Amino acid sequence: xxxxxxxxxxxxxxxxxxxxxxxxxxxxxxxxxxxxxxxxxxxxxxxxxxxxxxxxxxxxxxxxxxxxxxxxxxxxxxxxxxxxxxxxxxxxxxxxxxxxxxxxxxxxxxxxxxxxxxxxxxxxxxxxxxxxxxxxxxxxxxxxxxxxxxxxxxxxxxxxxxxxxxxxxxxxxxxxxxxxxxxxxxxxxxxxxxxxxxxxxxxxxxxxxxxxxxxxxxxxxxxxxxxxxxxxxxxxxxxxxxxxxxxxxxxxxxxxxxxxxxxxxxxxxxxxxxxxxxxxxxxxxxxxxxxxxxxxxxxxxxxxxxxxxxxxxxxxxxxxxxxxxxxxxxxxxxxxxxxxxxxxxxxxxxxxxxxxxxxxxxxxxxxxxxxxxxxxxxxxxxxxxxxxxxxxxxxxxxxxxxxxxxxxxxxxxxxxxxxxxxxxxxxxxxxxxxxxxxxxxxxxxxxxxxxxxxxxxxxxxxxxxxxxxxxxxxxxxxxxxxxxxxxxxxxxxxxxxxxxxxxxxxxxxxxxxxxxxxxxxxxxxxx
Numbered sequence: 438x439x440x441x442x443x444x445x446x447x448x449x450x451x452x453x454x455x456x457x458x459x460x461x462x463x464x465x466x467x468x469x470x471x472x473x474x475x476x477x478x479x480x481x482x483x484x485x486x487x488x489x490x491x492x493x494x495x496x497x498x499x500x501x502x503x504x505x506x507x508x509x510x511x512x513x514x515x516x517x518x519x520x521x522x523x524x525x526x527x528x529x530x531x532x533x534x535x536x537x538x539x540x541x542x543x544x545x546x547x548x549x550x551x552x553x554x555x556x557x558x559x560x561x562x563x564x565x566x567x568x569x570x571x572x573x574x575x576x577x578x579x580x581x582x583x584x585x586x587x588x589x590x591x592x593x594x595x596x597x598x599x600x601x602x603x604x605x606x607x608x609x610x611x612x613x614x615x616x617x618x619x620x621x622x623x624x625x626x627x628x629x630x631x632x633x634x635x636x637x638x639x640x641x642x643x644x645x646x647x648x649x650x651x652x653x654x655x656x657x658x659x660x661x662x663x664x665x666x667x668x669x670x671x672x673x674x675x676x677x678x679x680x681x682x683x684x685x686x687x688x689x690x691x692x693x694x695x696x697x698x699x700x701x702x703x704x705x706x707x708x709x710x711x712x713x714x715x716x717x718x719x720x721x722x723x724x725x726x727x728x729x730x731x732x733x734x735x736x737x738x739x740x741x742x743x744x745x746x747x748x749x750x751x752x753x754x755x756x757x758x759x760x761x762x763x764x765x766x767x768x769x770x771x772x773x774x775x776x777x778x779x780x781x782x783x784x785x786x787x788x789x790x791x792x793x794x795x796x797x798x799x800x801x802x803x804x805x806x807x808x809x810x811x812x813x814x815x816x817x818x819x820x821x822x823x824x825x826x827x828x829x830x831x832x833x834x835x836x837x838x839x840x841x842x843x844x845x846x847x848x849x850x851x852x853x854x855x856x857x858x859x860x861x862x863x864x865x866x867x868x869x870x871x872x873x874x875x876x877x878x879x880x881x882x883x884x885x886x887x888x889x890x891x892x893x894x895x896x897x898x899x900x901x902x903x904x905x906x907x908x909x910x911x912x913x914x915x916x917x918x919x920x921x922x923x924x925x926x927x928x929x930x931x932x933x934x935x936x937x938x939x940x941x942x943x944x945x946x947x948x949x950x951x952x953x954x955x956x957x958x959x960x961x962x963x964x
Contacts, residue, residue, distance in 0.1 A: 480510035484519045491523055494699075494737070499523050514544035521553055530557050548578035555587055564595050582617035589621050593628075601625060609638070616642050616649035623655055632664035650691075653684035657713070678715025685714050685722075692729070702733035703742060710749045723749050740765040744778055758782055773802040777809050784812060789819055807836055814846070826850060834864065841871035845878050852884040853949045861885045876902040880911060887914050887951065892922040909939035913946055 483506035490499035500523055506516035521536035534557055540550040552574035558567035568591040575581075575588040585608050592601035602625050609618040619642025626635035639656040646652065660677035663670035688705040695701055709726035712719035730746035747761035762779045769775060780795030793816045799809045810829045817825040830847035837843055845868040851861035865882035872878055883898035899915035916931030935942045946952070 476510045480506040480513035484516040514540040548574045616646040648687040682714035699737045706730040740769040841868040844868035849881040892918045909935045
């Protein structure tokens with residue numbers, strides 16, 4: 438939770454260019470009625486204009502205006518602060534830190550200079566320095582929500598969770614009407630599995646700030662996951678749908694207030710695409726999302742917006758989906774993500790040859806994209822490329838050594854094709870180690886033992902896999918193993934039971950190279 442909040446907070450600050458609340462007041466331009474404006478005031482006015490340009494996304498104009506401010510008054514701390522934000526927006530973090538150091542020297546009690554420095558250190562993952570700067574900002578601006586929130590989150594992510602909770606409780610107690618205080622405290626309770634308290638705090642915050650999207654999202658997340666103990670899971674999920682609807686309404690209201698704010702349109706469009714508001718049909722929400730993304734694209738076309746609009750389109754609008762994805766690639770031709778997305782979309786439309794072209798291209802761009810590799814495994818399965826499947830599955834087991842499913846898939850594929858059975862056994866053992874209670878893993882190993890002719894081991898694994906419920910493959914496999922061991926009566930009974938469950942089971946096993954009259958063999962000898 439801590440790192441998720443930390444990096445999302447940093448991204449939000451960078452996106453909005455929004456430092457602590459004091460900066461807006463400091464860069465406010467002088468009154469138009471002033472007859473004489475000194476250089477300091479003039480510089481503040483120019484810095485204010487630069488800040489407005491930055492907020493509007495006009496970075497070049499912002500640079501021009503802030504340089505005017507510094508030329509007017511080379512000792513304007515506000516101008517240095519604004520230039521730091523411009524540089525942060527352009528990823529010039531060294532230049533931004535230099536400006537903030539200068540601003541801190543000129544105005545040592547301005548909290549925003551320390552706050553922005555903390556953001557930069559967060560971006561660099563230099564958390565100790567980020568915490569030092571955040572502490573200074575929070576001490577200088579005790580009423581500033583972003584400064585307080587950043588300090589608490591940094592305390593948590595650096596391991597001082599007790600102090601983080603103490604600060605959060607004190608903040609919420611002192612400022613019960615602060616939605617940020619409520620959200621941070623609820624997050625701490627959720628992180629420590631005290632979900633009833635998290636829900637209580639989130640509800641209290643929403644009662645005082647009913648349109649706070651972050652609080653609505655948090656409450657809906659707790660409820661949709663049935664984290665509370667005070668009501669039934671069904672009741673919580675029902676409430677979650679309504680709460681998500683309120684979050685959508687709040688996002689919609691924000692767009693109405695700022696119709697030209699592209700980020701707001703994007704956020705609303707994504708919420709509508711997710712269809713989490715259970716009070717409105719999904720098709721209705723997706724139709725609105727399509728319209729919202731269209732407005733955002735008209736104002737500032739980006740590859741991400743085109744991709745999201747393609748995802749909002751109904752499945753019947755194939756041409757529209759690909760037109761949007763092609764437009765996204767035209768803007769970002771080197772985006773591996775967009776290539777994968779288009780490949781996956783071709784796959785969904787069963788255009789497998791086109792899908793494979795895109796997925797191959799994506800993997801050439803990023804050989805460690807596990808989603809692309811997983812999709813190519815499915816594509817190779819369709820065109821019968823067994824070697825390709827095994828190569829990609831082996832790559833996935835190396836890349837994701839904690840994912841049992843990839844080990845199991847590789848094991849099963851080798852077992853059912855009588856390929857490298859020793860390696861198959863190693864992979865099944867790895868899968869079972871990761872998920873010992875998953876009968877699918879044990880069933881796969883039973884197949885390996887069956888192909889090896891290790892009847893006792895195969896029977897033991899099939900017994901374990903069918904401890905709770907029998908199934909056709911398990912019964913037939915155990916029947917073959919019992920016949921191989923010489924247990925004719927028991928083996929025939931298993932095979933008969935398997936046929937009753939699945940009349941095609943013999944054909945299935947014939948495809949694995951296994952018949953119902955196995956040869957007698959010593960344990961360890963391969964079929």
